[in-house]
Amino acid sequence: MLRASLPIRFVAGLLAAFLASELTSARAETPRVLPAGKTPADKRLEPLKNFDSYFPFEPYSSREAWEKRAEQLRRQLKMSLGLWPMPTAMPANAVVHGKVERDGYTVERVSLESYPGHFVTGSLFRPVGKTGKLPGVLCPHGHWANGRFYAENPQRVREQIVQGAERFEIGGRYPLQARCVQLARMGCVVFHYDMIGYADSKQISYEVAHRINKPRPQMEGPDSWGYFTPQAELRFQSIMGLQSYNSVRALDWFSALPDVDPARIGVTGASGGGTQTFILAAIDPRPTVAFPAVMVSTAMQGGCTCENCDYLRIGTGNIELAALFAPKPLGMTAADDWTKEIATKGLPQLKQHFELLGAKDNVMAKPLLQYPHNYNYVSRAVMYSWMNKHFKLGLPEPIVEEDYKPLSIEELTVWDKDHPAPPSGEDEEKRLLKWVTEDADKQIAALLPKDAASLAKYREVIGGAVDAQIGRTLPPAGSVTGEKLSEDSRDSYILYKHLLRNTKDGSELPTIFLFPKNWNKQVAVWIDDAGTAGLFTPEGTPKPAIERLLKAGVAVTGVDLIYQGEFLADGKPLTATREVPNNRAYAGFTHGYNYSVFAQRVHDILSVLSFVVHHEDKPEKVHLIGLGGAGPLVAFARAQAGDAVAKTALDTAGFRFAKLTRYTDPNFIPGGAKYGDLPGAIALCAPYELWLAGETQMPAVVSATYQSAGAAGKLQPHEGPAEGRAAAVVDWMLK
Numbered sequence: 235m236l237r238a239s240l241p242i243r244f245v246a247g248l249l250a251a252f253l254a255s256e257l258t259s260a261r262a263e264t265p266r267v268l269p270a271g272k273t274p275a276d277k278r279l280e281p282l283k284n285f286d287s288y289f290p291f292e293p294y295s296s297r298e299a300w301e302k303r304a305e306q307l308r309r310q311l312k313m314s315l316g317l318w319p320m321p322t323a324m325p326a327n328a329v330v331h332g333k334v335e336r337d338g339y340t341v342e343r344v345s346l347e348s349y350p351g352h353f354v355t356g357s358l359f360r361p362v363g364k365t366g367k368l369p370g371v372l373c374p375h376g377h378w379a380n381g382r383f384y385a386e387n388p389q390r391v392r393e394q395i396v397q398g399a400e401r402f403e404i405g406g407r408y409p410l411q412a413r414c415v416q417l418a419r420m421g422c423v424v425f426h427y428d429m430i431g432y433a434d435s436k437q438i439s440y441e442v443a444h445r446i447n448k449p450r451p452q453m454e455g456p457d458s459w460g461y462f463t464p465q466a467e468l469r470f471q472s473i474m475g476l477q478s479y480n481s482v483r484a485l486d487w488f489s490a491l492p493d494v495d496p497a498r499i500g501v502t503g504a505s506g507g508g509t510q511t512f513i514l515a516a517i518d519p520r521p522t523v524a525f526p527a528v529m530v531s532t533a534m535q536g537g538c539t540c541e542n543c544d545y546l547r548i549g550t551g552n553i554e555l556a557a558l559f560a561p562k563p564l565g566m567t568a569a570d571d572w573t574k575e576i577a578t579k580g581l582p583q584l585k586q587h588f589e590l591l592g593a594k595d596n597v598m599a600k601p602l603l604q605y606p607h608n609y610n611y612v613s614r615a616v617m618y619s620w621m622n623k624h625f626k627l628g629l630p631e632p633i634v635e636e637d638y639k640p641l642s643i644e645e646l647t648v649w650d651k652d653h654p655a656p657p658s659g660e661d662e663e664k665r666l667l668k669w670v671t672e673d674a675d676k677q678i679a680a681l682l683p684k685d686a687a688s689l690a691k692y693r694e695v696i697g698g699a700v701d702a703q704i705g706r707t708l709p710p711a712g713s714v715t716g717e718k719l720s721e722d723s724r725d726s727y728i729l730y731k732h733l734l735r736n737t738k739d740g741s742e743l744p745t746i747f748l749f750p751k752n753w754n755k756q757v758a759v760w761i762d763d764a765g766t767a768g769l770f771t772p773e774g775t776p777k778p779a780i781e782r783l784l785k786a787g788v789a790v791t792g793v794d795l796i797y798q799g800e801f802l803a804d805g806k807p808l809t810a811t812r813e814v815p816n817n818r819a820y821a822g823f824t825h826g827y828n829y830s831v832f833a834q835r836v837h838d839i840l841s842v843l844s845f846v847v848h849h850e851d852k853p854e855k856v857h858l859i860g861l862g863g864a865g866p867l868v869a870f871a872r873a874q875a876g877d878a879v880a881k882t883a884l885d886t887a888g889f890r891f892a893k894l895t896r897y898t899d900p901n902f903i904p905g906g907a908k909y910g911d912l913p914g915a916i917a918l919c920a921p922y923e924l925w926l927a928g929e930t931q932m933p934a935v936v937s938a939t940y941q942s943a944g945a946a947g948k949l950q951p952h953e954g955p956a957e958g959r960a961a962a963v964v965d966w967m968l969k
Contacts, residue, residue, distance in 0.1 A: 263774050264767045267719060267731045267744035268800050274733070277740025278796060278834060283827040284814040285535040285542065289551025290579070293586040300590065304558055307550060310702045311517050311558075313905065314545035314826075316475035317482070318702075319695055322673050324350050326487045329653065330358060334645050338362050339418035341641055343648045344425065345434075348476075348483035352666050353656055355434035355648045356427030356484070357382060357641075359418040360493065367495035369625040370488055371417050372514070372521075373426040374481060375410050376507030376609070377444070377538065381432030383643050384410050399610040401635060406611070408640040413502070413614050415638045420618065421627055422500070425488045429506065430477050430540065434648040437658040437666075443473045444538055447818045453660060454895070460663040462539070467821045467897050468907035469674065471667055472543035474822070481514045489520055497522065498625050502617055504528050504567075504609035509541045509552075516558035523624045525565040525617045527609050530556045530599075532579045534572035542822040544904030548829060549705065553580045560584075561593030565620035567600045571607040611635055678910055682935055683942035689920075692939065697918050699909045700873050704836050705829060706738070707874045711848035713737050714841045716745070726751055727784050734793070736841045743838055744794040745845075748776060754787030755854040757846050758967065761839060761864040761871075763807075765799030766792040779960035786968050789853070793842050795835040795867070797900065810898040821897040825904050832867065832903040839871040847878045855880040857967060861959055862887055865928060866901065866912055873918035882919060883963040886912060886928035887956070910935055921945030925966050927952040927959050 268274065294300040312318040328346035342358045361368065378384040386394075391406035400406030414424045431440030438461070446462050453460035460466065461473055489496040500523040503511045508529025515524040529536070530552050536542060547555075556564060564584070568576040581599045588597045600616045618633040649655040656662075681696065683689040701707070714736050722729040730747040746766045760780065762768020769780050769792040780790050794800050797808040811831045814824045829837070839858070846856050858879045860868025865884040872882045891906030910917070913933035916926065921943035926936070932951050940949040954962055 264770045264772075265729060265731065265746060265774065266800060267733065267746065267766065267794075271803070273801055273803055274742040274744060274794075276742045276796065276801070279801075282812055282814050282824060284816075284823065285537055285547075285827065286533070287827070289532050289535060289547070289553065291532070291551065291553035291557060291583045291587075293583050293590060297590060300587075306702070307554070307558060308517060309698055310545055310548070310550075311513070311555070313699055313702045314470060314475070314543050315478045315513075315517070316470040316472065316670070316674075317479060317517065318699060319674075319677050321349070321479065321670065322677070323483075323486065326483065328487050331653065332645070332650075334641060336415070336639060339415060341645070343646070343653075344427075345648045345653070346483065346487050348480045349666060349669055351656065351662075351669075352437060353435070354427055354480045354484050356425055357414065357646055359414045359424040359426065361418045361421050361423070364421050364493075366493075368493055369422045369498040369500065369621070369627070370491070370494040370496075371422045371424045371500040371502060371621065372481070372484060372488060373410075373414055373424055374501075374503040374507040374510035374514075375426065375429060375432070376503055376505035377429075378410060381428050381435075382410060382426055382646055383433050384408065394610065397605070399605050399608065399612060401611045402637045404637055404640055405635060409609060409611075409614075411640050412611075412635060412638070413609070413617070416614065416618060416633075416635045417621065419636070420622065420629060420633065422621070422625070423488075423491065423494050425484060427480070427484050429510070430473055430480070433646070434655070437656055437662050438473070438476075439658070442663070444540055445818075446539060446820070449819060453664070456892075458664050459667060460660060461667070462820055464895055464897050464902070465892070465907070466667065467544055467825070467904055468891055468894065468902075469671060470544065470905045470908055471670060472822060473540045474543040474546065477510060477540055478513055478517070481510055482518055485514065485518060485520060496520065500524070500621055500625065502527065502621075504613070505607065506536065506538060506541055509536050512552065512556045512559065515562075515564075516555050521559075521562070523563045523565075523621060524559050525620055526556065527567045527613055527617065528569045528571060528573050528607055530566050530580065531568070531573040531576055533575065539818060539820050539822065542820070542826045544822055544825040545702065546822070546826045548825075548827060553583065557584060557587050560588050561591040561596055563596045563620065563624040564588075565598050565600075565617065567602055567613045567616055569605050569607050569613075570603050574601070574603050577601050674908060678908070678914070683938045685942055689939060689942040693918065696909045696914050697873070699905065700870060700915055700918060703903060703905055704833055704870055704874050706837060706840060708840055708847070708876060708878050709736060709738065709844040711844070714845040714848075716845055734841060734845050736837075739834075739837060741796065741838060741841060743841065744800045745842060746792045748780065748784055748790040748792075750784045750787050750789060752787045753789055755852075756787070756857065757789045757791060757853045757855070758783055758857045758859055759791045759793075759839070759842055759846060761795070761858070761860040761868055762792065763798070763863040765794035767799055768792060777960070779964045782961075782964045783967070788857075788967070791842060791846060793838065795838040797831055798835075808900050810896070811900055811902070813898065821904070825897070830903045831900050832906075835867050836870045836874070839867060840874060843871070843875055843878055857881040857883075859883045859963055861885040861927075861963070862956070863889075863901075865889065866915075869912060869916045869919065872922070872924075873915050879922065881923045881925070881967055883925035883966065884916070884927070885956070885959055886916075886926070888928055888930070921948060923948045923950075925950045925952060925963060927954070927962075928956075
C-alpha cells in the first residue's frame with residue numbers, strides 16, 4: 235500500500251504544482267486593457283495638422299462667449315510671439331534723415347531700435363501742405379524680393395498693364411512704393427518698414443530668417459544660442475515674434491509723431507505683410523483700420539518660417555485671428571491663390587461675427603480672382619477706398635492712383651557713410667537673444683510673490699502662460715466617458731479595465747481601476763512613465779505602495795497616456811515625437827498647429843481626473859501622484875485642475891526643461907524654460923497640499939507662493955532616496 239500510494243502522491247503533487255504554475259502564469263503578466271497587438275483608436279494618432287490644413291471659423295452665439303474666447307486667444311498669441319509679458323520697452327533712439335521732396339509728398343529714411351542694438355528700418359512718407367493731426371498708416375511689405383527696394387521685371391509690368399492689373403509702368407515696377415505714395419497724397423502719414431532680412435534690415439540675414447533648412451550646431455549652446463534652436467523654442471523666441479515686436483515698436487514711435495493722429499491708425503500689407511497686418515491688429519489695441527491683402531483664408535496659413543511659431547495657430551486659424559479686430563473696420567482682398575474661396579469660406583462667418591458685435595458693415599473682402607497673388611493696382615484701389623471711408627478723408631470716389639517718380643535704392647537706403655549699418659551675423663543674433671532672455675528672466679524673477687496681491691499677479695502672468703501652454707482645464711462633467719471592458723474580483727479589490735474617451739480631442743485611454751472592497755471614498759490617480767504597467771510588479775500583482783493604498787481603502791487608477799503602454803505597438807518607449815513633414819527643420823511648423831506630446835499627456839491626466847471626480851460613485855477626495863519622469867506632467871495637471879485634487883505628490887527627479895537639447899524630446903513643451911521652468915509651474919499648486927521630492931532644495935518660487943497663499947504648512951518637502959519615495963508618498967497620504 236505504501237508503495238502503491240507513493241506514485242499517487244507524487245502525481246498529485248505534480249498536478250498541484252502544475253495548476254499553481256498555470257494560475258501564477260495567468261496572473262504573471264501585467265494586465266492589459268486591449269487585446270495584445272491592438273492599440274487605442276485615438277484621433278490624435280492621425281496625421282498632424284500643418285499650415286496647409288483646413289482652418290474654418292465658427293462664429294460665437296453671444297458677445298460674452300466671444301469676449302472670453304478673445305481674451306484667451308490674445309494671451310495665446312502674445313505668448314507664442316514671446317510677448318507675454320511684453321518685453322521691457324527701451325528708448326527707440328529714432329534717427330530720421332535724408333528727406334527727399336516729391337510731387338505732393340516727402341520721403342525720409344528712418345531707423346529706430348526695437349531692442350537695444352536691433353533696428354527697425356524704413357521709409358517715412360508725409361503729405362505736403364497738410365497740417366494738424368493726420369491719419370497714419372503702417373505698411374509691412376511681405377515677401378517681395380528686396381522688400382522696400384523691390385523692382386518688378388519691366389516685361390512683366392507691361393503684361394500686367396495689358397491685363398488691367400496695373401495702370402502705370404512706374405506703379406507696376408515699384409508697387410510697394412506706389413501704395414505709400416498714393417496714401418501720402420491722400421493726406422496720410424505712412425511708415426513703410428522692412429521685414430527682417432530685407433532691404434536695410436540685415437542684422438539677421440534673409441537666409442536665416444526665411445530660408446533656414448537645417449540645424450546650426452554652432453548656434454545651440456546651453457548659455458548662448460540663436461533662432462530655430464531648442465533653447466529659443468523653450469523661450470518662445472522666433473523670427474515671427476521678432477517681426478511682430480518690430481511692428482509694435484514701429485507703432486510706438488509712429489503713433490507718437492507730432493503730425494500723426496493716434497486715433498486714426500491704419501495697417502495694410504499683402505501676403506507676409508498681410509500676416510503682420512492682422513497679427514498686429516489682433517495683439518495691439520491702437521490700430522483702428524486694417525487691410526490685410528491676399529492672406530486671410532481658411533486654407534494655407536502662411537508657409538514661411540517668419541509666419542509661423544509655436545502655438546500661433548493651435549486651435550485657431552487666420553480667419554479667427556482676423557476676427558479679433560472686430561468690430562473695427564477690416565478690409566481684405568482675395569486672388570487666384572489660397573484666398574480664392576474667401577467669399578464662401580470665411581467672409582460669411584466674419585460678417586456674422588461682426589454683426590454680433592454691432593458692426594456688420596465693418597468687414598469686407600473683395601475677390602479679384604482674375605489675378606494671381608498680388609498687391610496690384612486693382613487691389614490697392616480697393617484699399618484706398620477703404621481707408622478713405624473709415625478715416626473719413628472725404629475724398630471723391632473712385633480714388634485713382636496717379637503716376638509718380640520713384641525713389642532709387644540710394645535715396646531709400648537708411649545706411650550711408652554718416653549712418654553706418656549696425657553689426658550683423660551670428661554673433662549679433664546671439665547677442666540679441668541674450669538680451670531678450672535676460673530681460674524676460676528679470677521680469678519673471680520680479681514676479682516672485684511676497685503677499686496676496688503679488689501672488690495674484692504671479693498667477694495672472696505665469697498661470698496665464700501655463701493655461702495657454704496646456705490649453706484646457708479640467709474637462710466638464712460628461713465630456714469624458716468610460717467603457718468598461720472587464721472586471722476581475724481579487725482577494726481584497728476588484729480590477730476594472732476601461733477605455734476613457736474625451737469628446738473634445740478624440741482621445742481613447744486604456745485605464746485600470748483597482749477598487750478596494752473596503753473603499754473609503756478616496757481615489758489616487760497614479761501617473762507613471764510606464765502607464766498602467768507602473769501599478770504592477772513583473773508578476774502582475776500590485777506594487778507594495780499600491781497594495782498599501784488598497785488595504786487602506788483607497789482606490790487606485792492608472793492610465794496609459796498618449797504614446798505610453800498600449801499606445802506602443804512595439805512596446806518601446808517613445809524617444810522622439812512626430813514632426814510635420816517639411817524640408818525646413820523648424821519646430822514652429824509642428825508646434826504652431828499641434829500640442830506637444832507633453833501637453834497632450836497633461837490633457838490625458840485631466841481627462842482621467844474629470845472622469846473620476848464626476849463619477850457616479852461620488853468620491854469624496856481625489857489625489858494625484860506622479861513619481862520619477864511623471865512628476866513634471868503632474869505639476870502642470872495640478873496647476874490646471876483647481877479644486878478637483880485634494881493631495882498632490884510629485885517627484886521632479888531634478889528635471890528642467892532648459893536641459894533639453896531636442897524639440898522632438900517627449901518632455902519638450904514650447905516655452906517650458908521661460909516661465910521659471912518647472913518650479914514656475916509647481917508654484918501654481920499653491921494653496922493645495924503638495925508633497926515634493928527630487929529637488930536638492932525647495933525652489934524659492936514654490937516656497938514664496940505657498941507662503942503668500944497662507945499655506946506654508948501644506949507644502950511637504952521630501953529629501954529621501956529615489957527608491958523609497960513611493961513608500962514615503964503613501965505614508966504622507968495615509969496620515
